[in-house]
Amino acid sequence: MLLWISLLELSLMSPLSNRTAKEEEDGVAVTPEGDKLSILHRSKRGWMWNQFFLLEEYTGAEPQYVGKLHSDVDKGDGTLKYILSGDGAGTVFTIDENTGDIHALKKMDREEKSFYTLRAQAIERRTGRPVEPESEFIIKIHDINDNEPKFSKELYMATVPEMSDVGTSVIQVIATDADDPTYGYSARVAYSILQGQPYFSVESDTGIIRTALPNMDREAKEQYQVIIQAKDMGGQMGGLSGTTSVNITLTDVNDNPPRFPQSLYQMSVKESSPEGGTVGRIKAYDADIGENAEITYHIIDGDGMNMFDIITDKATQEGVVLVKKMLDYENKKSYTLKVEATNSRLDPRFLYLGPYKDVATVRIAVEDVDEPPVFSRPFYMFDVYEDIDVGTIIGTITAQDPDASHSLISYSIDRHTDLDRYFNINSANGSIVTLKPLDREEMPWHNITVIAIETVLENSRQTSRVPVLIKVLDINDNAPEFPVVYETFVCENAKAGQLIQTVGAVDKDSPPSGSRFFFSLTPESANNPNFTVLDNEDNTAGILTRRGGFRRQDMSTYLLPVLIADKEYPIQSSTNTLLIRVCACDSDGTMQSCNTEAIILPPGLSTGALIAILLCIIILLVIVVLFAAMRKQRKKEPLIISKEDIRDNVVSYNDEGGGEEDTQAFDISTLRNPEVIEDTQLRRDIKPENLLLPRPAPTIPDNTDVRDFINQRLKENDTDPGAPPYDSLATYAYEGNGSIAESLSSLESVTTETDQDYDYLSDWGPRFKKLSDMYGGEDSDRDS
């Protein structure tokens, strides 16, 4: 059988420190009990004989002896040979084939490879036949303390709240040792603190760092660097060691109250400062940081409590004193405030350290400001009746200088707001008077601005303005009247009591409860036999006929004066004349034709054109009249001068005459005195006197024939003692029934027919001629 002889097993029995390299090298030879028997004897004690042990980190010059392999069939005669195979055979380990001694060729590192598995065999050198079966054995590398403890980090960061109790865990640091933890103390680590005492401590076996001092104050020292050492061999002398740093930061807790650096603050503010305006800032300091340093300010006392406010500026943690109510220097010149600063977040654990708030006094001086005049009201509103006399005081404005100087005030009206100068103001006492009569219907409001100026010379003159609204109140100063021009007519076939028109009324005044109008005939025409007025008592009235049988021939238009009165005080009334035309109507009462000279405008003829036409006509008329006047003058000249004219007349009128018997054809007037001729000529020059008035209708029954009419007229003329001794043309404004022209007179036509349509004249020309012929010819109007 193969025997493994290991020297190390024996050497382990004695302390390592006592062993020498020489002893290790010499192996069995120098062992105190140094014989094989003793080794064999040991195997009987239960040792693992198939193991060799080898120390790591051997630094000797010779290969390290591991052990000896021996077969009991080996007679020592050199016939046997030992062979090694397996992990590192031939490279790391060699065997002496004759003696069986095993040596390590290299330095071992347990931390790299802690054991090698090998196989050994003894063979007969001559035949190569194994004399023993192959057997396996292990070479174990034995640990020495060649590794120091190592921390996982070179620098640890840790935090712990300030003021923590003693023993509060901060962080655990762990060092590892690569040496064999199962063998000896090479890997047994103990921790100790090299730097950081007396603030911190470390647990020797766990590496937990704990606080070691009470009341560690961040505000005093915030950062600590602690150095921890880890040492193997259980911390004993000779052990290897490593260190690490731990940077420990104390975190803040609210252990400090805010503190005012001074107990009294002085501030000043102008009395004109607006509400919410800043007066000043105060700042309390808090040694804490972040939320623990947030401060809230309160006014807790002082005579300015109602006048001022304090708020916290979050950005700066300052207290901002604000104006709460408008100040008045003349009223109070200084205020005192007691301001308290407290932490918003309190930590009750630290109340024992002292008051958690601080109080300071703030003195505020109010500064005088030269202020503009102040009106007694924000605006003024005056009501004034429109009928007040010019110069009446309608109201008084008052303003005062609020400053201590109490300067006098001078008033004026901003002329831009009273361009028409309706008002004036007494500059000394502010009384406003009217300069002009007011009219509500024209201007119901006068909104003006009054300016007040301080009359101090040394100061900058302060001015103020105030609106003054003057409302003009209504007086019943307008009479009601017709709202429109009524186009009224009465039918010829109207009966008595028939309604021909309903009229209304308007009033420019604005009575508070609506207008109430009364309609009646004027007292003078109260007993008008033709028409009457019926008040409907709803602000309208009906115009009624009082009789029937209106005829255009009698009267073509009636003028009816209607009296309209209102009820307000003073009562206003007006007479409104209603023009009533008389018209022919059908049985339904629908107007057919009226006998008035109503101007019928052709469509599209403007009033401008109409005026132009009328102007032409008037000019024409003037020319005609002038011409006639000239002629009249000429007729006063001797008859002989106008002889040719007479002859011309005879020739131009195609007067056949009646021969010698026809005495009437002979113009006796040529024998007469010219003065007499003039008389008769006047008769022939028909001068219309009432051209613009409605012409009275001829008193001819409707169905009279023209012939009868002419005959009748002829007879009248023949029997007329004033008639001239010769034939003359008598003009009658009657052309018989159905005439569209109604008159042949050119003058009348001109005045009544604006469109100057003379066509009908030419139509009637032959008829006119025929009539003339029929009655023995005649002299015509020389002007035509």
Ligand SMILES: *[C@@H]1O[C@H](CO)[C@@H](O)[C@H](O)[C@H]1NC(C)=O
């Ligand atoms: C740790 O603390 C030391 C000493 O206070 C300091 O110099 C170093 O900068 C700190 N390291 C870090 C990362 O804060």
Ligand SMILES: *[C@@H]1O[C@H](CO)[C@@H](O)[C@H](O)[C@H]1NC(C)=O
């Ligand atoms: C202001 O003065 C005018 C003129 O002296 C006077 O008529 C008026 O009554 C005064 N007004 C007042 C309110 O005293």
Ligand SMILES: *[C@@H]1O[C@H](CO)[C@@H](O)[C@H](O)[C@H]1NC(C)=O
């Ligand atoms: C004047 O003021 C009154 C009241 O505010 C207002 O009703 C009126 O329209 C104003 N008139 C003018 C002309 O501005």
Ligand SMILES: *[C@@H]1O[C@H](CO)[C@@H](O)[C@H](O)[C@H]1NC(C)=O
């Ligand atoms: C009433 O009518 C008659 C006949 O047309 C007329 O003469 C008279 O003047 C009229 N009276 C009034 C008051 O118009």
